[in-house]
Amino acid sequence: MAVDNKVVEQVAHLARVQISAESVPDYASDMSGVLELAAQMDQVDTSSVEPMAHPTHAVQRLRDDVVDEVNQRDAFQAIAPSVENGYYLVPPVIE
Amino acid sequence: MQWETVIGLEIHAQLATRSKIFSASSTQYGAEPNTQASAVDLGMPGVLPVLNREAVHMAIKFALATDAEIGRHNVFARKNYFYPDLPKGYQISQMSLPIVGTGTVTVELDDGEIKEVGLTRAHLEEDAGKSVHEEFHDATGVDLNRAGTPLLEIVSEPDMRSAKEAVAYARKIHSLVRYIEICDGNMQEGSFRCDANVSIRPAGQEELGTRSEIKNVNSFRFLERAINFEVDRQIDILEGGGEVVQETRLYDADKDETRSMRSKEEANDYRYFPDPDLLPVHIEEELIESLRSAMPELPDARRKRFIADFDLSEYDAGVMTADRRTADYFETVLDKSGASAKLACSWISGELFSRLNKDSLELGDSPVDAERFSALVARIHDNTISGKIGKDILDKMWSGNDDVDAIIDKEGLRQISDTSEIEKMIDDVIAANPDQLAQYRSGKDKLLAYFVGQVMKASRGKANPGQLNKLLQEKLKE
Amino acid sequence: MHKLTLAAMQRSLESGEFSSVELCQHLIERTKQHNETLNAFVSITEEQALSEAKAADEKRAAGDTLGSLHGLPIAHKDIFCTDGVRTSCGSKMLENFVPPYNATVVEKLKSAGAISLGKTNMDEFAMGSSNENSFFGVVRNPWDTERVPGGSSGGSAAAVAGRLVPACTGTDTGGSIRQPAAFCGITGIKPTYGRVSRYGMIAFASSLDQGGPLAATAEDCALLLNEMAGFDPRDSTSIDRANDDYMATLHQPVKGMKIGLPKQYFEAGLDDSIAALLQQAIKELEKLGAEFVDIELKNQHLAVPAYYIVAPAECSSNLARFDGVRYGHRCEDPKDLEDLYKRSRAEGFGREVKRRILVGTYALSAGYYDAFYVKAQKIRSLISQDFSQAFADVDFILGPTTPSPAFKIGEKTSDPVAMYLNDIYTIPANLAGLPGISVPCGDVGGLPVGLQLVGNYFDEARLLNVAHQYQTVTDWHTRIPG
């Protein structure tokens, strides 16, 4: 289950994390190690096993349709990297 | 080569809940940027989603209205991608186990043909925020007020064969969601948005052609144009020996064309997986039954009833059931005024609608509600006033608070139906117009209208027109 | 004063032996003095703590009580959001993040009268077993400052072991309460998944994360858990179930309780001296009347492989919100949107976090989803079934908390997989959502060793009961590093 540099680059792009060219091979070897560990799971036939997404067997609770949030824009935007006129700013996005 | 067009629609209907799907922020349209974005909507660290009961109920109502399967065990999944209007880096949506499964929608086309369109599924999801590009120099602004607004994404089978069919289907869904009051249908505000998957194939071929997905269509008129443009574009490509690329295209209403949306085009891998912050939603039979028993009569059934019970024409029944408010209004007027369905219908579709149109008002905002309007129609029906005076009175009711009877009394507009009183006015008019009388008697029948007008004028419009006509004809013959 | 347990401090405050201000002041001074070496705290909220302590003393003088933790000092792992107090999660990404809201746990402890002295260091985003992955530097084990305190709640464990504070909050995704508790010679309990609210607790792996207390004794853990536990309407995975009174049942007899010893926990890989200490503990419990039976947890060996797919998969999605747009680190002069994302995240996250994001992204991506993510969820089912079967026969399962005592700083940093195998005994309870407690049961060459008891769902009260009974006949939990 060896991960090559190209896979690291593709996955890093999907995850939007910049990985410098010189550290790509390190990540490739780290990822390979983890995936090798994970490959031990193949020892067991799980074709008739239901996947388990939650540790409890509870079901979703539903909330009443009530508005009880107040405007806290100032508090939230006080910790934002870049805001103007109430908007969060990002580099221009062209569509 | 004969080409066949294949269209499937994905409609995003914004659900008319008060609060968002996973937070208690308001969904009200038009607030100042980011003033309706709570910690949950902003995707702040550590905060968690809790599902709005009403959104679930609305999705079930949609399933009931389209005879669709209900996902008794449905699951929320995360759709992972990065975009500034998507605060958590994922959209909470539904993937393999949606709340609404397959169903059918019956669509009536312009030529009267009935078409069945299959529903693939409908699922609950949260809306994203909005990006603003014009207001900032060298930056894009992000407003997350809309983030977390509940959407029902309604996906059809590729069952439509022309832009007209696609529009008829979209209109049907539009009317349905408003009818069952799960969406306000406001396309300008983005409460009802259509994406169209369009492909063409040689007539007779089974296999589907490569499709493109048209986004950003905010009116039915544009939907029709965008599809037609896209079909022509694909025919040109194929007939020129080229190949259609599967891509997302944006409709530009100003240029009336679609263009490729390259920014969203890179191969996406959304890495859907069940959202660990939300548990499976279980829908019990009791809930379905209680929602079913509270369902309003649906437009198709109501139209048929209006035709059968009230003897309305196919056309009038269609107009009176176009949306639930109109149909309710009509039934109230019918009930309270005691008038015939035809009279009630013509006053609603004529006088009421033209005034609403002129003032750009929705029926719900009409200055004259169904109760007051019923009283007016009742007075026309029982001959207290003529239709003409009814129109003047409606104008006064429109701008003031007086009811029909108050206006009639105040202005003395009660219709004159007393035979001797009308005869007296007729005698006076005949006496004052000897020349016209002579001409009429020598065969100029058209002058009858002149006499009617004169008597009407003398009565200040109050003479009962039916009676006046009958009496006048008798007198002129004498 | 600092040597007292939380329960003893409570009695002293009540009897007026010392005031809350005196107690807090003393501990803050101690913390300032020792934190230079231990690096257990990332923030000390002195001013706020002393003003709250003063208010608590005044209330007490007026005859009012704030709640069961009236005037008692604690500290929060820096993963819990604290209104107005920087919450960094051990990351450069949140170096300057001051949330305008409290986590439910913080809110609950505050309203019970507890006073937070500050925020404790941790592995970045709770990813680690040694506390070497903090942006704020490695935390040192008070028993041997060349060694790690365990992780990810290493700051909390070191703070309690060093008697800087009597009790702390922690979180446990794969052993992050129990393993540092074992390494530092204290007691820590991971409750049943859903017992303690996750609201405002920065998510690592949502289906595994669970908050809980770390303290010197089981009794102190019970005191704290009594206030931490409970239904929270803001957390969909929180269980709507009446609270138990964990203090009320501490003194019940252990006699007749049946404890399972999984064959797989005592096999190769376990340090011999730890195995010997466990045998001693088993004897003590037998003397108290517990019965032991051998059991099987046959898929135990697949817990670590499954965990290192499930946890990274969830983390890759949970950490997507840290994009440099609304809060947190943003790179300088991004040239476009993609650059903003990629550099902000590359600069804001440390190596281990990036490693797990990449693994998780890979495991969820097209073509690998079934082979990795779904497969791991199925293994999770099997592990959970193994436990259900075991709990049909026994009340608890006993084993080691860790395969070895605290290792040296730097010893395992070069091999992530070797590091991951440290959690081999703690991870199964997280996958199944079961409660587990680690209790000190001896030392190896001056380094503390912990034993772990895993209970059935919502059996925290009995776990604390057995642990407390064990602590009435042993004194490992009373030892304090020199």
Ligand SMILES: [Mg+2]
């Ligand atoms: Mg969707």
Ligand SMILES: [Zn+2]
């Ligand atoms: Zn959608």
